[in-house]
Amino acid sequence: MQRTLAIVKPDAVANKNVGEIVSRIEREGFRIVGMRLVNLSRREAEGFYAVHRDKPFFNDLTAFMSSGPAVVLCLEAEDAISKWRTVMGATNPENADEGTLRKQFATNIERNAVHGSDAPETAAVEIAYFFKGVELV
Numbered sequence: 001m002q003r004t005l006a007i008v009k010p011d012a013v014a015n016k017n018v019g020e021i022v023s024r025i026e027r028e029g030f031r032i033v034g035m036r037l038v039n040l041s042r043r044e045a046e047g048f049y050a051v052h053r054d055k056p057f058f059n060d061l062t063a064f065m066s067s068g069p070a071v072v073l074c075l076e077a078e079d080a081i082s083k084w085r086t087v088m089g090a091t092n093p094e095n096a097d098e099g100t101l102r103k104q105f106a107t108n109i110e111r112n113a114v115h116g117s118d119a120p121e122t123a124a125v126e127i128a129y130f131f132k133g134v135e136l137v
């Protein structure tokens, strides 16, 4: 079993898509081991996306991620990291396959509805960024 961090980003929360996305998570067979509504400060968003610090979109991205509430989830499944990335679809919704969450809910490459960790090492760091051990069931 593997764990990954998922985020329902502020665009999807504002568009009232939390229910549909959490429903999809359950239907896909993930076990939700942590779930919380957060309102990231700019500094917290910058810390979360620190690897993108030097990218031209860093300012826009961190402004967006701190623009309103988001839902953070820790998901567990076999191969949870790649499984969740498949359900999310490509970063740019224009390239996302039919049936993926980003195809269904994303507005553009930045406001793309959901986040998922990309490797075991980053998943461990990202999960710990939002959840204490005792908060995961």
Ligand code: GDP
Residues within 6 Å of the ligand: 057, 060, 061, 090, 091, 109, 110, 111, 112, 114, 115, 116, 118
């Ligand atoms: P992910 O792993 O699919 O989320 O993609 P990345 O790690 O490459 O990028 C992190 C997040 O930054 C994406 O989910 C988008 O919200 C945003 N992002 C990525 N590329 C771009 C871009 O070219 N322009 C803008 N404005 N945002 C981007």
